Amino acid sequence: MSETPLFQVENxxxxxxxxxxxxxxxxxxxxxxxxxxxxxxxSGKSTLxxxxxxxxxxxxxxxxxxxxxxxxxxxxxxxxxxxxxxxAFQYPTTIPGVSMANFLRLxxxxxxxxxxxxxxxxxxxxxxxxRMLREKMKMLNIDESFATRYLNExxxxxxxxxxxxxxxxxxxxxxxxxxxxDSGLDIDAxxxxxxxxxxxYDNNMSMxxxxxYQRLLNHIKPQFVHVLMGGRIVRSGGPELAEELEAKxxxxxxxxxxxxx
Amino acid sequence: xxxxxxxxxxxxxxRAAEELSLRRGEPDWVRELRLSAWxxxxxxxxxxxxxxxxxxxxxxxxxxxxxQPFTELKNKVTSQSELSSDIQSLIPTDVEISGMNVQVxxxxxxxxxxxxxxxxxxxFSDLPTALQEHPDxxxxxxxxxxxxxxxxxxxxxxxxxxxxxxxYVPEGVHIEVPFRSILRxxxxxxxxxxxxxxxxxxxASVVLVDHWNSAEGEDLSLSCNVVEVHAEEASxxxxxxxxxxxxxxxxxNTQKGNCGQDAQLNFLNVALGAKFSRSNISGMLNGAGSLAxxxxxxxxxxxxxxxxxxxxxxxSPYATSDLLIxxxxxDRSRTVYSGLIKVHPHAQRTDAYQSNRNLVLSRxxxxxxxxxxxxxxxxxxxxxxxxxxxxxxxYIFYLxxxxxxxxxxxxxxxxGFFDEVIERVPVDEVQEFVRQAIARKIGL
Numbered sequence: 221m222s223e224t225p226l227f228q229v230e231n232x233x234x235x236x237x238x239x240x241x242x243x244x245x246x247x248x249x250x251x252x253x254x255x256x257x258x259x260x261x262x263s264g265k266s267t268l269x270x271x272x273x274x275x276x277x278x279x280x281x282x283x284x285x286x287x288x289x290x291x292x293x294x295x296x297x298x299x300x301x302x303x304x305x306x307x308a309f310q311y312p313t314t315i316p317g318v319s320m321a322n323f324l325r326l327x328x329x330x331x332x333x334x335x336x337x338x339x340x341x342x343x344x345x346x347x348x349x350x351r352m353l354r355e356k357m358k359m360l361n362i363d364e365s366f367a368t369r370y371l372n373e374x375x376x377x378x379x380x381x382x383x384x385x386x387x388x389x390x391x392x393x394x395x396x397x398x399x400x401x402d403s404g405l406d407i408d409a410x411x412x413x414x415x416x417x418x419x420x421y422d423n424n425m426s427m428x429x430x431x432x433y434q435r436l437l438n439h440i441k442p443q444f445v446h447v448l449m450g451g452r453i454v455r456s457g458g459p460e461l462a463e464e465l466e467a468k469x470x471x472x473x474x475x476x477x478x479x480x481x
Numbered sequence: 482x483x484x485x486x487x488x489x490x491x492x493x494x495x496r497a498a499e500e501l502s503l504r505r506g507e508p509d510w511v512r513e514l515r516l517s518a519w520x521x522x523x524x525x526x527x528x529x530x531x532x533x534x535x536x537x538x539x540x541x542x543x544x545x546x547x548x549q550p551f552t553e554l555k556n557k558v559t560s561q562s563e564l565s566s567d568i569q570s571l572i573p574t575d576v577e578i579s580g581m582n583v584q585v586x587x588x589x590x591x592x593x594x595x596x597x598x599x600x601x602x603x604x605f606s607d608l609p610t611a612l613q614e615h616p617d618x619x620x621x622x623x624x625x626x627x628x629x630x631x632x633x634x635x636x637x638x639x640x641x642x643x644x645x646x647x648x649y650v651p652e653g654v655h656i657e658v659p660f661r662s663i664l665r666x667x668x669x670x671x672x673x674x675x676x677x678x679x680x681x682x683x684x685a686s687v688v689l690v691d692h693w694n695s696a697e698g699e700d701l702s703l704s705c706n707v708v709e710v711h712a713e714e715a716s717x718x719x720x721x722x723x724x725x726x727x728x729x730x731x732x733x734n735t736q737k738g739n740c741g742q743d744a745q746l747n748f749l750n751v752a753l754g755a756k757f758s759r760s761n762i763s764g765m766l767n768g769a770g771s772l773a774x775x776x777x778x779x780x781x782x783x784x785x786x787x788x789x790x791x792x793x794x795x796x797s798p799y800a801t802s803d804l805l806i807x808x809x810x811x812d813r814s815r816t817v818y819s820g821l822i823k824v825h826p827h828a829q830r831t832d833a834y835q836s837n838r839n840l841v842l843s844r845x846x847x848x849x850x851x852x853x854x855x856x857x858x859x860x861x862x863x864x865x866x867x868x869x870x871x872x873x874x875x876y877i878f879y880l881x882x883x884x885x886x887x888x889x890x891x892x893x894x895x896x897g898f899f900d901e902v903i904e905r906v907p908v909d910e911v912q913e914f915v916r917q918a919i920a921r922k923i924g925l
Contacts, residue, residue, distance in 0.1 A: 273882050276874060301884035313879040317897025323880070326893060331884035370897070387883060 224289040226251045226426050227305075227395050232283035234271045240281060241267045243451035249395070249426055249444075256429045256437055256462060259448035260470045265430045266310055268448070269399045273307040274300055287395065302331055306393035308384040310400040310430075314372040320383070321367040324390050325349055331391050356389040359419070361412045377404030385413050389420060396420075397428045402436035414439030434466035447473055492546040495519045498640045501551050505643075511612065518629045518639030525633045537817040537849050538759060538788045543731050544701040551643050552671045555588040564591055571663050571694055576910045579658045580605040584675055585667045587643035601654045603687075608645030608676055619647060622680050626709035626737045632761060634733040638674050638707045645676035650685040650716075659688040659721075659908060664706075669698025669729050677708040681716035681744075688719040690911060695727030695754070702730045704755075710738035712746050714768065719747040721911055725918065726754035728783070734760040740800070742768030749906050750806075752779040752787050753918050763792040766800035766828070776902050777806030778915060780922040781814030781846070791820040793835065795828040795861075804835045807902050809895055810846035811922070819851040822865065826857040835865040840872060840898050842891070892923050 227249040235241040241264045249255050259265055271278050272285055274297035284291045292300045315323075329343045344352070357364060360382055372380050381404050388396055398417070402410055417440055421427065429436060437445075437459070445461040446453045447470070454473055455461065498519045502512035528535040558564060561572070561581075568583060580594035582605070589607035598605070604615060611619050629639040646662045666673050673693075681687050695702065704726065712718040718738065726732055732755040738746040752758050764773030773793065781787045793802035808816050818837040839848035850867040872894050880890035899919055903912050 275878055296887075297878060297881035298884050298886050298890075301882055307882055309879075309882075313875050315876050315879065315894065315897060317900035318893050319900075323883075323893065326885055326889060327880075327883040330886065330889070391883065 223251075225249065225286070226288060227428070228284075228286040229268070229272075230284045230286065232268070232271070232285065233281040234267065234278060234283070235281070236267070236278050238279070241451055242271070244283070245448070245451070245453060247446065247453065249428060251394075251426055252424070253444065254421065254427050254429065254440065254442040255444045255446065256431060256442040257446050257448055258432055258462065258465055260432065263448045264451045265448055266399055269307055269310075269397050269430060272300075272305070272397060273297060298330065301391070301393075302333060304394035306388050306391055306396040308381075308388055308396060308398040308401050310403070312372050312380045312384055314370075314375075316370055316373055318371045319368055320371055321353065323371055324353065324387065327387065328390055352390065356386055360386055360389065360416045361409075362386055378406060378409050381405055382409065382413060385416055389416060392420070392423070393425060395426050397430065399430045400432075401429070402431055402433065410436070410439060434462050437462050449473055491549060493550050493637065493641065497550045501641060501643065505554065505609065515640050518636055521630050522633065522636035522640055525630070525636055528633060534790060534819065538786065540757070540759075543757075544703055547670070547701060548703045549668075549671045550641055551587040551674070552668055555585060555590050557589065558591050561591065561593065567696065568663065568665055571665070571692060572661070573910045573914070577658045579603075579656050579660045581661045581663070582607055582646045583663045583665070584644040584646075584673075585665045586671045586673060589644045595658075598656055601656075602651040603654060603656060604647065604649040605660055606647055608642070608647050608678065611647035615649075618649060619678070622678055622709070622711050624709075626711060626739045626765070627707050627735050631735055631737070634705050635707055635735040638676060638705045638735070641672070641674045641705070642676040642707070643674050645678070646689075646691075647678050648687065648689055649680045650682060650687045652682040653684045655686045657686070657688070659690050662689060662691045664691065664693045666695040666702050666704065666726065666730060669696065669702055669727075670700035671702055673702065673704040673706070675706045677706070679708075679710045679718055679720060681712050681718045683714045684716055685713075686717035688721070688908065690721045690723070690908065692723045692725065693732075693754075694725050695730055697727060698729050700729060701756070702727075704730055704732045706732075706734050708734070708736035710746060712738060712740050712744035712771075714741040715743040716741070717745040717747070719749075719908075721749045721906065721908065722751065723911070723914060724750070724752045724754060724758060724760075726758070728754065728756050728785075730755040730757075732758040734758075734762075736760065737763040737765060738773060739765045739767055740771035740773055742797075743770045744768055745771070746773045748773070748775045748777075749902075749911070750777045750789070751915055751918070752777070752789070753922065755785065755787075757786045759788045759790070761790045763794060764802055764804075766793070766795045766802055766831075767797060768800070769797040770799045771797070772800065773802045774905075775802065775804040775806070776905060778899055778902050779806070779808040779816060780810075780919060781808070781816050782811040782922060783814060784812070785814045786816075787814070788817040789819070791818075791835075793820070793822045793833055795822070795824040795831040795833060798827060798829045798831065800828065801832040802834070805902055805905075806836070807838045807840075807899055808848065809840045809842060809898065809922070810848055811842045813843070813845045815846070816848045818849070818867070819853070820865075821853040821855060822863050824856045824858050824861050824863065829858050829860045831858060831861040831863065833861070833863045837867045838898070839869040840895060841869060842872065842895070892920070895919065895923050
């Protein structure tokens with residue numbers, strides 16, 4: 221008997237405003253794995269990310285999303301994060317007046333939770349927090365002034381993406397979904413961000429990379445690649461599948477998708 | 482002191498104004514002013530809902546006939562340690578001040594000024610003392626910014642003012658460390674009619690933090706205050722008002738700043754308390770190149786009614802006014818904002834900005850906001866904006882996706898909402914006070 225998978229999507233039917241976008245998605249990710257989810261625009265990749273994170277506008281019609289064996293669809297968004305899940309958004313929200321540092325301190329403490337009295341999760345001391353923040357910012361080549369800036373306000377596209385990865389690095393999730401994290405990053409930034417992500421991977425973070433380009437996958441190497449089209453995973457394979465997609469595009473898979481429906 | 486206990490008079494009358502003046506032993510000219518102000522008060526009709534400025538604010542239940550118009554004069558104490566502990570608790574510790582004036586109901590009970598400030602010619606005292614010691618100086622400015630007939634409640638203040646603060650900074654003197662004034666309603670059912678007069682001569686600069694507070698009580702109290710600021714040529718005056726009255730208070734405030742050429746006026750009005758609060762705030766850009774920054778924060782809860790009426794009056798060219806007032810509402814509270822930018826025909830190159838933002842945290846709360854422009858010149862830049870909105874669900878989701886629970890997320894967003902105003906006020910103890918007050922108010 222193998223151990224419970226870290227993350228599982230079972231026959232997920234879901235959408236927004238009554239429209240079904242995901243039409244029976246199945247996906248299993250074990251601890252220590254990196255998966256890539258690829259697919260053309262509008263295939264439902266971001267919908268899957270939002271559903272997993274618990275966005276209130278999306279509806280689930282059928283199926284389950286399990287994290288460490290628990291159906292997270294029954295939990296609030298904050299509880300999912302507290303369990304160790306993280307979504308790096310494709311389009312992070314700007315929140316005026318809320319400084320990055322204040323927000324991160326609250327987030328880190330929320331995820332760590334109250335002191336459990338057994339030497340496990342506990343609140344972070346202010347000094348330790350500042351040290352950790354400086355260290356992670358340095359790792360991601362983020363200017364220290366970021367800490368005092370308002371959350372994503374006036375950030376460039378690339379800065380927003382880096383800020384997402386900074387949050388991920390601070391929260392140290394066990395499982396992260398990165399939604400188009402590579403878009404908006406120039407080559408240097410992509411390199412820095414990838415290095416940071418790889419370090420987190422080495423530190424026991426599993427992940428699902430959502431992208432429609434090969435570019436990111438040259439830096440963060442998945443063991444598994446899936447193609448989402450028309451709300452279903454139409455093909456799964458190893459890293460070579462991503463290369464095939466890069467060379468041939470998605471059209472050749474349309475017939476497969478058509479045949480499946 | 483004579484120990485005559487007199488039946489406290491209730492309600493306001495010409496006779497009561499005269500009695501106040503006689504008991505205070507005021508010179509004839511001051512008494513004449515009071516009586517004439519009473520006549521003015523009588524000649525102005527009580528505002529009604531049919532008046533445009535009062536359409537959304539109902540004052541039919543103002544306890545004007547139920548309160549004592551003034552209370553017996555209390556003796557002054559000579560050191561801060563003699564003040565009662567509840568007043569002492571209002572004084573921030575470890576904060577430097579240039580001087581402090583403490584008024585309890587109708588009486589100023591304590592005044593202190595740093596020697597280093599006094600030696601530069603600065604005058605800081607209660608208004609009655611200033612009238613005695615510097616009559617010509619006070620006469621020159623008193624009623625200069627807020628005339629007796631400015632509005633019904635300014636006229637009532639002119640007839641019944643008692644206590645008050647006078648702050649005068651002579652030419653070229655810069656006082657960076659704030660002055661502080663504490664106004665306390667100690668007796669529920671009494672009146673607080675303070676009058677603050679700030680004069681900054683040419684190129685002078687000064688900061689006054691005015692903190693209003695009440696003892697607990699059920700009986701309705703009435704406060705009718707006036708704040709007059711004269712910022713002369715190239716001077717800078719920052720006036721901060723922290724209105725934290727008890728919930729038994731009906732509060733009226735008329736506040737006006739006159740800006741001379743190149744003068745800079747910075748207002749911050751924070752409205753937290755009172756059952757009913759009406760603040761009438763004006764920046765008069767009388768001098769060319771002057772600047773008026775008018776900031777405000779209000780946070781209404783329970784059944785509070787908080788009303789702001791503002792005016793940015795551009796009389797001269799090249800002047801700038803920048804108004805940003807943000808409010809949050811909870812429970813069944815109600816707020817009204819109505820503001821006018823008025824640009825006179827000669828005020829070319831005016832740059833005026835007016836913004837009122839409301840965050841409604843409850844289904845049963847209601848915010849009204851009415852911005853107005855009246856532009857008589859043709860080469861001006863005027864922008865105004867008004868919003869009433871709820872906390873964005875997208876913001877809440879984003880924060881929750883980082884492990885923060887809904888309540889904490891809303892707190893963070895509301896804090897952030899007000900932070901844009903708070904961070905523009907470079908007085909640490911004020912920033913801290915306001916942040917704590919907001920946290921207390923959010924309370925969720």
